[in-house]
Amino acid sequence: MYIVSACLLGQNCKYNGGNNLNEEVVEFCKNHKYVTVCPESAGKLPTPRPPAERVGASILTKEGKDVTDAFVRGADISLKSCMEMARISGEEIEGAILKANSPSCGIGQIYDGTFSGTLTEGNGVFAGMLKRLGVEIITEKEKIKW
Numbered sequence: 001m002y003i004v005s006a007c008l009l010g011q012n013c014k015y016n017g018g019n020n021l022n023e024e025v026v027e028f029c030k031n032h033k034y035v036t037v038c039p040e041s042a043g044k045l046p047t048p049r050p051p052a053e054r055v056g057a058s059i060l061t062k063e064g065k066d067v068t069d070a071f072v073r074g075a076d077i078s079l080k081s082c083m084e085m086a087r088i089s090g091e092e093i094e095g096a097i098l099k100a101n102s103p104s105c106g107i108g109q110i111y112d113g114t115f116s117g118t119l120t121e122g123n124g125v126f127a128g129m130l131k132r133l134g135v136e137i138i139t140e141k142e143k144i145k146w
């Protein structure tokens with residue numbers, strides 16, 4: 001079973017109320033078992049919501065509001081729900097396809113906290129949790145390897 005960022009499948013859960021529909025990811029999901037997650041929605045952040053980026057150990061909105069707790073709670077809930085889905089289905093988590101550069105779902109590179117579209121090394125909150133568990137993660141920008 002694969003974990004997929006919901007916005008990549010067209011769910012309008014992105015901060016601005018839109019999505020990040022990706023046809024390759026949609027095609028992949030036609031032939032593989034998957035579970036969708038939106039950690040920010042799971043953390044009860046509204047949609048639309050102010051954009052937020054990682055600043056040091058915290059996640060701050062553009063206006064400077066600290067939303068770290070909601071991000072961490074949402075990531076935790078999402079992780080538990082993926083594990084529960086896998087358990088119920090009798091499947092292993094085989095990998096994750098997550099939205100690049102997001103403060104929740106990004107892996108390897110995320111926005112740098114200046115809200116200027118600049119990237120820096122780092123992982124989103126949810127992606128970091130998955131990585132620590134040893135889950136293989138790719139983003140929609142990479143060729144799907146599975």
Ligand code: SF4
Nearest residue numbers: 007014038099102105
């Ligand atoms: S938290 Fe992840 S799934 Fe939700 S909108 Fe952001 S990138 Fe997409």
